[in-house]
Amino acid sequence: MPEEKPKEPVLEVRNVSIAFDNNRVLDDVSFTLNNGETCVLLGPAGGGKSVLLKIINGLIPPDSGSIRVFGQEVTTMKQQELFQMRRRVGMVFQESALFDSMDVEDNVAYRLNEEGVDPAEAHKRVEEALEFVELGQAIDKFPSELSGGMRRRVSIARALITKPDLILYDSPTGGLDPITSTTIVELILKQRDESHTTSLMITHRLQDAFFLATHHWDSATKSATLIPDGGVDQNTKFLVLNEGRVVFDGSTLELTHSEDPWLQNFLS
Numbered sequence: 001m002p003e004e005k006p007k008e009p010v011l012e013v014r015n016v017s018i019a020f021d022n023n024r025v026l027d028d029v030s031f032t033l034n035n036g037e038t039c040v041l042l043g044p045a046g047g048g049k050s051v052l053l054k055i056i057n058g059l060i061p062p063d064s065g066s067i068r069v070f071g072q073e074v075t076t077m078k079q080q081e082l083f084q085m086r087r088r089v090g091m092v093f094q095e096s097a098l099f100d101s102m103d104v105e106d107n108v109a110y111r112l113n114e115e116g117v118d119p120a121e122a123h124k125r126v127e128e129a130l131e132f133v134e135l136g137q138a139i140d141k142f143p144s145e146l147s148g149g150m151r152r153r154v155s156i157a158r159a160l161i162t163k164p165d166l167i168l169y170d171s172p173t174g175g176l177d178p179i180t181s182t183t184i185v186e187l188i189l190k191q192r193d194e195s196h197t198t199s200l201m202i203t204h205r206l207q208d209a210f211f212l213a214t215h216h217w218d219s220a221t222k223s224a225t226l227i228p229d230g231g232v233d234q235n236t237k238f239l240v241l242n243e244g245r246v247v248f249d250g251s252t253l254e255l256t257h258s259e260d261p262w263l264q265n266f267l268s
């Protein structure tokens with residue numbers, strides 16, 4: 001198991017606001033994510049969660065506010081600096097966003113090929129990444145030949161192949177049935193507990209969020225196991241957005257014990 005590193009911010013979001021056509025989508029959003037933390041981003045549909053992820057990755061500039069990733073301000077980065085930053089960020093897009101014309105190997109190797117990594121080395125790393133998502137047998141298949149859950153696994157392998165220091169998951173279980181969703185959350189949990197990669201995960205499914213908070217990856221049995229005695233993972237925290245504003249930022253226990261009526265209703 002890697003050594004525990006001292007806490008330091010990997011992501012700092014300060015007073016971020018953005019509007020589209022007079023529709024304020026994010027309103028003065030601030031929060032910090034420290035190294036090794038997994039933050040589950042919850043909130044009603046249309047609350048600005050996906051827009052926030054795209055702003056963090058420098059895909060959309062905010063109207064105001066500051067985003068620091070690995071200590072560097074994203075909002076003022078030039079294109080080349082954004083590329084450098086994104087080399088350290090793995091993003092799992094909504095609905096997988098695979099390239100239909102490429103087979104699984106080329107989809108997963110995409111970033112490595114862009115960086116000019118030696119083909120033999122790239123192949124080895126693709127095999128490792130597919131092994132991690134338990135999809136080694138699908139290396140030659142095309143996205144159209146895969147189930148929704150398999151496509152999601154491929155997109156996770158693609159995000160992990162560069163061994164990122166920050167992973168942004170945009171609704172990784174969206175559109176999947178409950179059983180397949182759980183298998184995807186187990187992969188996210190395995191990544192969290194084996195590599196301790198700082199992560200931000202949007203989910204619409206409260207079950208996924210609480211599964212992540214209440215389970216650990218057991219490397220002996222290679223399965224997710226319930227933390228005993230009602231325990232929770234100390235590195236998993238929650239951020240809840242409603243109508244573009246942060247309505248909760250804290251630990252699992254703070255969330256489940258909140259007396260805020262809106263939160264209680266949202267969680268019920």
Ligand SMILES: Nc1ncnc2c1ncn2[C@@H]1O[C@H](COP(=O)(O)OP(=O)(O)OP(=O)(O)O)[C@@H](O)[C@H]1O
Nearest residue numbers: 020021025043044045046047048049050051052204
């Ligand atoms: N590029 C854009 N141009 C105009 N409006 C946009 C754009 N991107 C997002 N929006 C609007 O911003 C709002 C928030 O969208 P966003 O996708 O971030 O919400 P969300 O919380 O991720 O929702 P969901 O849970 O449905 O995925 C929506 O009203 C959406 O229509």
